Every structure is written in C-alpha cells, then in structure tokens.
Amino acid sequence: MNYEEQVQRFFETDPGFASAVELLEKLNELKRPRVLNFSHHDLDGITSAFIVRRLLERYLDAEVVTKLPPYFKLWEGALGETLEGEGSFDLLLLTDKGMFGYYDDFLKYIERVLIIDHHPPDGRPKRCTVVNPSADRSVPAAASLVCHMLATKLGPTDDYDDFAALIGCRGDFTFDPVQKTSVEFVRPFIERAREKFARAFEIRLEHPTMFDLVGSDRTVLINQIGEVLHAGCLAHLYNQTLGIDISYGPELVFDFLLEAAKRGDQPAEFRTIADVLGRMLKGQMLSRVFEQYKSDWKLLSKRAENTVFLDEVRGVGIYMLFAEEAPAMRVAQFPAILPFVASTRLDGLKLTGGHSHVIMIIFCPKERGVHISMRGGGGALDCGAMCSQVAGHLQELYPEREGIGGGGHDRAAECIVDKPVPMYAVMHELLALVQEMGRLAKALESGEVTQEDAERAKSLGLDRNF
Numbered sequence: 059m060n061y062e063e064q065v066q067r068f069f070e071t072d073p074g075f076a077s078a079v080e081l082l083e084k085l086n087e088l089k090r091p092r093v094l095n096f097s098h099h100d101l102d103g104i105t106s107a108f109i110v111r112r113l114l115e116r117y118l119d120a121e122v123v124t125k126l127p128p129y130f131k132l133w134e135g136a137l138g139e140t141l142e143g144e145g146s147f148d149l150l151l152l153t154d155k156g157m158f159g160y161y162d163d164f165l166k167y168i169e170r171v172l173i174i175d176h177h178p179p180d181g182r183p184k185r186c187t188v189v190n191p192s193a194d195r196s197v198p199a200a201a202s203l204v205c206h207m208l209a210t211k212l213g214p215t216d217d218y219d220d221f222a223a224l225i226g227c228r229g230d231f232t233f234d235p236v237q238k239t240s241v242e243f244v245r246p247f248i249e250r251a252r253e254k255f256a257r258a259f260e261i262r263l264e265h266p267t268m269f270d271l272v273g274s275d276r277t278v279l280i281n282q283i284g285e286v287l288h289a290g291c292l293a294h295l296y297n298q299t300l301g302i303d304i305s306y307g308p309e310l311v312f313d314f315l316l317e318a319a320k321r322g323d324q325p326a327e328f329r330t331i332a333d334v335l336g337r338m339l340k341g342q343m344l345s346r347v348f349e350q351y352k353s354d355w356k357l358l359s360k361r362a363e364n365t366v367f368l369d370e371v372r373g374v375g376i377y378m379l380f381a382e383e384a385p386a387m388r389v390a391q392f393p394a395i396l397p398f399v400a401s402t403r404l405d406g407l408k409l410t411g412g413h414s415h416v417i418m419i420i421f422c423p424k425e426r427g428v429h430i431s432m433r434g435g436g437g438a439l440d441c442g443a444m445c446s447q448v449a450g451h452l453q454e455l456y457p458e459r460e461g462i463g464g465g466g467h468d469r470a471a472e473c474i475v476d477k478p479v480p481m482y483a484v485m486h487e488l489l490a491l492v493q494e495m496g497r498l499a500k501a502l503e504s505g506e507v508t509q510e511d512a513e514r515a516k517s518l519g520l521d522r523n524f
C-alpha cells in the first residue's frame with residue numbers, strides 16, 4: 059500500500075478522519091475563518107503546527123494563531139487567558155496535545171473543536187471532532203503525520219509539509235533511518251520520503267545523534283536535523299549561559315521552519331546541517347544553542363554511566379539512573395536532555411545484562427521536585443502504566459498536593475512530583491512498584507494468582523502475553 063492509498067483508506071475506515079475532513083470543508087464556507095491552534099512543544103508538536111498552519115492558510119485562507127505552551131495538556135484556564143488576549147475564533151485545533159474528556163468543555167468558548175493526536179487516550183471527548191489512530195487500540199504514530207494525512211486529503215502538499223512530517227516522525231521515534239525500521243503506520247510515508255529526500259537518508263560515518271540508539275557509529279542527516287531542532291527547543295533555557303535573548307525555544311524552531319519554507323530552501327538539496335541552518339539569524343542562533351547542547355550531552359553521558367540494576371521482570375532488565383540534569387535544564391518541566399542520554403544506554407545494557415529488553419528509570423531531582431522518566435521496555439513492560447501507577451499512589455498519599463502526575467506511552471513515559479512531597483517518598487513508591495512487579499510476574503508464571511493480584515497485574519499491563 060503506498061501513502062496515497064493509505065490516506066484514502068484511513069479516510070474510508072476512520073470516522074474521525076472523515077469528520078475532520080468534513081469539518082474543514084464546511085469551515086471553507088466562512089470568509090477568512092480564524093483558527094486557534096494549540097500544539098505540543100516538542101518536535102512532533104511543532105511540525106504538526108507547521109503543517110496545519112500552512113494547510114489552513116492555503117485551503118481556508120484562514121488566519122491562524124499558533125500557541126506552543128510548555129506543558130502537554132491544555133487547561134481551561136490557559137485557553138480562557140489566550141482568548142482574552144486574542145479575541146474570538148471559528149475553530150480550536152489541538153494537535154499532539156493528548157485526549158482528555160474535559161476537552162469537550164472547550165466548546166463553551168469556541169463553536170468547533172478539532173483534536174488531532176496519536177497518544178493513547180486519557181479520556182473520551184464526545185462532542186469534539188477527534189482524529190487519533192490510537193483511539194481504540196495502540197497504533198504507534200506521530201501527530202505530524204496525521205496532520206500531513208489531513209493536508210494530503212484536502213489538496214496537494216509540498217516538500218516542506220513532507221519534510222516537516224518527516225522531522226516530526228523522527229522526533230517521536232517512529233522510524234530509524236539507520237537501522238531501516240519503522241512502525242507500521244508511518245511506513246508508507248517514510249518509504250515515499252526516502253525516495254524524495256534520498257540525501258537525508260544516506261548513511262554517514264559521523265558522530266551518532268540522540269536518535270542513534272543502536273550500534274552507534276553512524277547516522278543520517280535527518281537524525282542530525284532532528285537533534286539540532288530538538289536542542290533548539292531548549293534555546294531559552296540557555297539565555298544566561300550563552301548571553302542570548304530568545305523568548306522561547308519552540309517558537310524559535312517553529313519560526314525557523316516557516317522562514318525556510320518562505321525562502322524556498324530546497325529540502326531535497328540539503329547535504330549538511332550547515333545547509334539546513336543557513337546564514338540567517340535564526341539558523342545561526344540554533345547553531346550556537348546546539349554547541350552548548352552537545353557540551354551538556356557530554357557531561358550527562360558521564361553521569362549516565364552510573365546505572366543501578368534493580369531486577370529482571372519478564373525478561374526485562376530494570377535499571378535506574380539517579381542523576382541531575384545539565385545545570386540550565388534543572389528548571390525544565392519536560393524531559394530535556396538526560397532522558398535522551400540515558401536512552402542511548404538501553405542497547406548496551408541489554409547486551410551486557412543478557413536481557414531480552416531493558417527499561418531505564420531516570421530519577422531526576424529538579425528545581426520543582428522529582429521528575430521520573432522511563433524509557434524502553436520493549437513492549438513487555440509498559441512505561442506509561444508504571445508512571446501512572448507511581449503518580450496514582452503518591453496522589454493517594456498526598457491528596458492535598460496538586461503537582462503530581464504521570465503517564466505516557468508504552469516505551470516512553472513521565473512522572474512528575476512537585477515539592478514539597480519529599481524525594482524519599484517518591485523513591486520509596488518507585489522501588490515498591492518494581493518490587494511488586496517482580497512478585498506479580500512470578501505469581502503469574504506459577505499460575506497461582508489471587509483475584510487481587512490479577513487485577514494489579516492487569517493495571518500494570520503485566521498480564522499481556524500470559
């Protein structure tokens with residue numbers, strides 16, 4: 059199945075996708091509609107915003123206001139504040155911002171709400187229009203590609219749309235151009251991109267990037283671009299270190315992409331990172347930020363050597379890294395650099411430990427409290443379920459505290475516990491969870507499982523394949 063066929067099939071089989079197309083067709087009856095787009099502040103979210111911005115301008119002649127706030131879910135308060143400053147809109151478009159039941163409440167403010175996402179749902183908005191291939195069963199994908207599919211259905215896309223979706227898919231680890239692997243949903247698109255942007259896929263014996271997680275002595279340009287832009291998202295955190303004045307990294311990256319498209323840079327012609335960044339101010343700024351990022355990466359690589367083996371559960375080695383972020387990243391509310399550094403150790407630990415997979419728990423004290431990231435697990439252990447369990451327990455222990463939350467994907471998830479919940483309490487919950495998982499797995503193997511254990515195992519996803 060080629061990409062165009064996949065888009066057509068998605069249109070015919072996914073009612074959400076069909077209603078999204080219909081919604082935009084109807085919106086086309088309005089003269090110069092106003093659209094408010096909130097998108098995630100990571101690479102997938104920024105490229106999603108880039109694709110929908112250009113689609114809406116092209117297809118609807120819309121006026122689009124793009125917001126990339128530094129948190130994942132959109133809260134009603136934040137929406138209200140934005141609306142006070144920005145006036146009224148015909149459409150609220152949420153891209154790569156998760157699925158929560160209360161997103162329905164936003165219809166109070168804006169007549170139409172369209173959600174384009176790929177995360178496993180935390181809730182079910184009933185009255186919004188929702189496109190999410192992962193809504194009913196886990197289908198790894200990227201929001202930028204879902205946006206690109208919508209753009210494809212509604213008219214011709216161009217090289218910039220394609221290149222942006224490629225970067226978004228890279229950012230969310232849906233394909234590996236060095237190992238030549240990809241998740242099923244993005245495969246037809248990646249195959250098409252490989253032909254179109256052959257140079258960006260050429261293997262080079264250069265320094266591996268944050269995306270080169272296996273046998274790392276080579277990389278490709280698309281990984282290098284992804285890494286530079288990922289670093290760019292952190293630009294404002296380096297203001298002091300570098301003596302620069304960037305108001306917000308994700309906007310720098312977003313504007314950089316828009317400018318490159320306006321200038322008419324040819325993505326298929328890019329040979330080096332220098333070609334991509336060019337000589338304009340934003341590109342040069344990204345280049346400086348990247349130099350600092352590389353030096354932080356080096357520092358954290360040293361720290362990431364000290365992992366502790368906790369247990370092996372269902373063939374998965376569970377390791378913990380207790381370490382701080384790079385100094386400028388201690389204020390970051392999201393996984394900045396350390397979790398990515400730690401991920402590069404998964405493959406080595408798997409080999410040396412003789413596990414079938416490895417899961418890495420990164421326990422990182424930050425300014426606001428403790429930030430736990432989990433990576434890996436190979437599909438046998440579920441990072442998202444583990445993070446949400448830790449958060450759930452701590453919420454029960456500290457019901458009066460608001461800054462406790464956790465969840466995410468199968469192979470990458472986060473849990474954040476704000477001060478003043480003590481660090482030792484978070485560590486205690488985490489270790490108790492690992493211990494319990496070991497016990498449950500043994501019980502499942504022996505077949506002697508109490509009703510209660512069976513339920514606990516289910517909530518942790520431990521019952522899979524048993």
Ligand SMILES: [Mn+2]
Nearest residue numbers: 102154201230
């Ligand atoms: Mn995403």
